[in-house]
Amino acid sequence: MKSPKTVFLLGAGGMGMAPLALYLNGAGIRVEAFDDHFVEPVRTQLLESGVEVIDEPLPRNPPDCVIRSSAIDKESEYLKPFLKRRVPIFRRGDFVARFTAHRKVLAVVGSHGKTTTAGMLVWALEEIGHPVSYLVGGRFEKDTILPGQFIRDSWVVLEVDESDGSIDGFSPSVTLALNSDWDHVDQYSAGESFEETLKNLFTRTSHEIVVPRKSKLQEIAESIDHDSVTCFYPRSEESADFLSTNQAAAFAAGKSMGFDLSEVDFNLFPGMKRRQSVLFESESRIVMEDYAHHPTEVRSFLSQRRILQPEHFLRVIFQPHRFSRTEKLAKLFAEELSLADDLYLLPTYGAFEKFDPAGAVEALTGYLAPRLRKETVVFDDFTDLRSALGSSLESSKKDQIVFVGAGDLERWAHAFAAFEKTNGNKHDAFSCFLADRLSPTTILRANIPLGSKTTMKVGGSARWYAEPAHSEDLRMLVDACELFGIPRVMMGRGSNLIVPDQGYGGLVLRLKGSFWKEISLRSDNNLIVGAGARLQEICRYACKNGLVGFEFLEGIPGTLGGALRMNAGAMGWETFDLVEWVSFLLPDGSIRKIPGTDLTVGYRYCREAYEGIALRAKLRAEGRSDHRAIRTAIDKLASKRRSTQPRESSAGCIFRNPEETPAGKLIDQLGLKGEREGSAVVSNLHANFIVNEGGATAEEVISLIKRVRERVRETRGLLLEPEVGILGKDWNEYLS
Numbered sequence: 001m002k003s004p005k006t007v008f009l010l011g012a013g014g015m016g017m018a019p020l021a022l023y024l025n026g027a028g029i030r031v032e033a034f035d036d037h038f039v040e041p042v043r044t045q046l047l048e049s050g051v052e053v054i055d056e057p058l059p060r061n062p063p064d065c066v067i068r069s070s071a072i073d074k075e076s077e078y079l080k081p082f083l084k085r086r087v088p089i090f091r092r093g094d095f096v097a098r099f100t101a102h103r104k105v106l107a108v109v110g111s112h113g114k115t116t117t118a119g120m121l122v123w124a125l126e127e128i129g130h131p132v133s134y135l136v137g138g139r140f141e142k143d144t145i146l147p148g149q150f151i152r153d154s155w156v157v158l159e160v161d162e163s164d165g166s167i168d169g170f171s172p173s174v175t176l177a178l179n180s181d182w183d184h185v186d187q188y189s190a191g192e193s194f195e196e197t198l199k200n201l202f203t204r205t206s207h208e209i210v211v212p213r214k215s216k217l218q219e220i221a222e223s224i225d226h227d228s229v230t231c232f233y234p235r236s237e238e239s240a241d242f243l244s245t246n247q248a249a250a251f252a253a254g255k256s257m258g259f260d261l262s263e264v265d266f267n268l269f270p271g272m273k274r275r276q277s278v279l280f281e282s283e284s285r286i287v288m289e290d291y292a293h294h295p296t297e298v299r300s301f302l303s304q305r306r307i308l309q310p311e312h313f314l315r316v317i318f319q320p321h322r323f324s325r326t327e328k329l330a331k332l333f334a335e336e337l338s339l340a341d342d343l344y345l346l347p348t349y350g351a352f353e354k355f356d357p358a359g360a361v362e363a364l365t366g367y368l369a370p371r372l373r374k375e376t377v378v379f380d381d382f383t384d385l386r387s388a389l390g391s392s393l394e395s396s397k398k399d400q401i402v403f404v405g406a407g408d409l410e411r412w413a414h415a416f417a418a419f420e421k422t423n424g425n426k427h428d429a430f431s432c433f434l435a436d437r438l439s440p441t442t443i444l445r446a447n448i449p450l451g452s453k454t455t456m457k458v459g460g461s462a463r464w465y466a467e468p469a470h471s472e473d474l475r476m477l478v479d480a481c482e483l484f485g486i487p488r489v490m491m492g493r494g495s496n497l498i499v500p501d502q503g504y505g506g507l508v509l510r511l512k513g514s515f516w517k518e519i520s521l522r523s524d525n526n527l528i529v530g531a532g533a534r535l536q537e538i539c540r541y542a543c544k545n546g547l548v549g550f551e552f553l554e555g556i557p558g559t560l561g562g563a564l565r566m567n568a569g570a571m572g573w574e575t576f577d578l579v580e581w582v583s584f585l586l587p588d589g590s591i592r593k594i595p596g597t598d599l600t601v602g603y604r605y606c607r608e609a610y611e612g613i614a615l616r617a618k619l620r621a622e623g624r625s626d627h628r629a630i631r632t633a634i635d636k637l638a639s640k641r642r643s644t645q646p647r648e649s650s651a652g653c654i655f656r657n658p659e660e661t662p663a664g665k666l667i668d669q670l671g672l673k674g675e676r677e678g679s680a681v682v683s684n685l686h687a688n689f690i691v692n693e694g695g696a697t698a699e700e701v702i703s704l705i706k707r708v709r710e711r712v713r714e715t716r717g718l719l720l721e722p723e724v725g726i727l728g729k730d731w732n733e734y735l736s
């Protein structure tokens with residue numbers, strides 16, 4: 001295969017794709033990488049290595065080819081623009097097979113232990129001063145060791161995945177096969193067909209086949225009459241001793257590559273994340289997570305726990321991975337899980353499979369040992385699970401709590417461990433959980449005064465305050481709030497908000513960094529704008545580029561996010577007059593781009609921005625004109641605004657305009673201009689503004705609002721509704 005100069009990786013955040021991005025980037029290929037769900041520190045690792053992490057599934061440079069993860073279906077919308085332009089599209093495995101076809105490849109294959117063994121091997125080679133290229137399908141416990149690396153003219157150690165059939169494209173120099181249990185039941189109809197696949201791979205292996213001694217794999221390797229079959233000795237017949245078996249395999253593989261690893265102390269291997277990882281340990285409790293998602297892996301891990309901690313009560317939280325596997329292997333899973341003293345189940349994690357009731361977690365329950373069948377419950381709420389497990393402080397007996405599975409239960413495992421580490425204090429647990437999950441450029445602080453972050457300049461502090469660097473960190477913060485029961489609220493420029501004097505007991509989120517401030521012109525006269533961009537900046541940018549329709553934003557001191565939430569408007573125009581689409585982080589954690597025509601929008605209201613978080617939008621110009629003409633229109637609006645609105649600190653209009661008469665006019669007619677409560681005063685210039693003359697409190701502003709409202713109600717029989725928001729509260733708490 002001719003080496004591409006530029007590639008685009010779709011679904012680049014997973015542990016198949018991210019190592020490939022690092023490897024190709026190291027090989028001097030320009031890599032643009034997109035995922036709608038990156039996690040840290042993977043995103044930062046890619047960025048710091050020089051991979052271009054992009055926020056839209058459209059690369060900035062035309063790629064020579066697109067590589068898609070198996071999570072991206074071949075019918076995906078993301079692929080359409082490339083299909084149209086006839087850009088070659090590869091599945092990850094197919095690309096890797098072709099790209100490495102003329103290199104010295106050591107392929108690590110088998111149903112279990114690939115990641116740990118491949119990780120051990122490349123770590124050990126590094127230890128003896130022979131670093132090699134590699135792609136490993138998991139993160140090392142030490143984040144300084146990356147999951148992918150390119151070294152010119154070296155061996156390439158590849159973890160070859162059998163799950164999507166792309167294994168058939170590989171012809172390695174050395175194959176290290178670890179085991180051949182039946183897995184990926186969607187791909188292989190029975191154990192034999194996977195064995196057949198391995199047999200074919202052995203046949204295509206040019207130099208050496210390395211297999212465990214006295215195993216089915218040895219039989220297969222010997223049946224093909226290959227010149228060189230080496231057997232490694234599993235250190236023990238006990239499946240619980242799988243780590244020594246992995247070591248023996250790594251050692252033998254090193255030898256077949258021509259390296260002697262006998263001096264390496266494998267006890268120093270830092271391990272791979274989510275593999276037998278200890279998340280919390282005290283005298284009475286151990287909390288662990290493990291990636292086991294096949295019955296054999298579950299048996300190995302649970303029996304290892306029984307042997308290592310015989311005194312500790314074994315409590316297992318299990319999340320089945322994929323409906324197809326759960327359906328076919330339900331009985332075996334249930335048998336192995338019966339090693340647990342207590343079992344807690346989570347709904348099946350589908351990965352990219354659609355829900356299938358036959359593979360739902362309930363498929364296991366009928367096969368469980370009778371003692372577990374009665375007691376075992378399925379949990380879909382973290383708080384319920386946490387209270388079922390209880391805190392180690394309350395528990396009288398020693399226990400080990402193990403989270404087992406390859407799905408998203410690691411969030412729950414880490415959240416549970418964070419509670420244990422902090423004696424159940426939710427705020428300490430929240431910050432402990434987030435400590436290594438956010439990018440270095442994200443700001444998360446405790447007890448931050450908020451008044452100065454608003455235009456009204458009143459109010460107390462936020463218990464937590466964050467400026468996420470990008471949408472993945474925003475999603476992580478939102479998710480953490482959910483897990484730890486911490487309320488959260490968005491703040492833009494704070495130009496439509498009053499912060500209560502007591503402050504806010506949860507997390508205030510602000511979209512402030514450069515990621516959120518993007519304003520860029522698209523060829524079709526539209527602007528792509530981040531939710532953190534200031535309206536005045538958008539207006540200026542549009543003017544400079546000759547785009548008509550943005551002029552009214554000039555005097556509104558907010559951000560796009562706040563303007564979308566409020567459908568801010570002035571002089572007869574509203575924000576949604578401009579909107580082509582908005583992308584939102586929705587309450588279910590998904591990010592969706594919704595066309596303006598599908599949104600529920602009204603006067604100073606947008607339902608989707610109320611329920612979700614606006615991230616960015618495409619804004620449509622009315623047309624084009626000379627920038628000087630646009631400037632003149634803006635200046636006219638600005639001068640009108642200057643003569644009608646106060647310049648002191650305020651939050652803009654306090655009340656929504658009733659249909660009958662503008663609120664300002666009503667208040668003025670009652671002679672309430674100049675009415676005051678401490679330093680909060682009804683503006684003499686515009687009666688619907690309350691200004692802070694300096695040093696006002698939120699209580700004073702709120703009392704004045706109540707008084708004005710009451711006077712309008714008494715004299716005009718009209719109940720004014722606030723347009724301004726009160727951070728984290730409902731006006732009903734103050735006005736009823």
Ligand code: FAD
Binds near residue numbers: 491
């Ligand atoms: P904030 O005040 O910070 O927040 C407003 C609301 O939006 C809050 O509920 C907040 O939680 C939510 N929010 C913020 N970001 C997001 C997000 N990304 N996703 C979802 N929700 C979010 N308003 C007008 O409509 N027309 C005017 O002419 C006008 N003139 C003003 C003049 C002055 C002097 C002042 C002080 C205010 C004026 N306002 C006006 C009010 C205010 O500027 C607008 O409502 C503006 O849109 C608020 O934006 P913000 O970024 O400041 O939002």
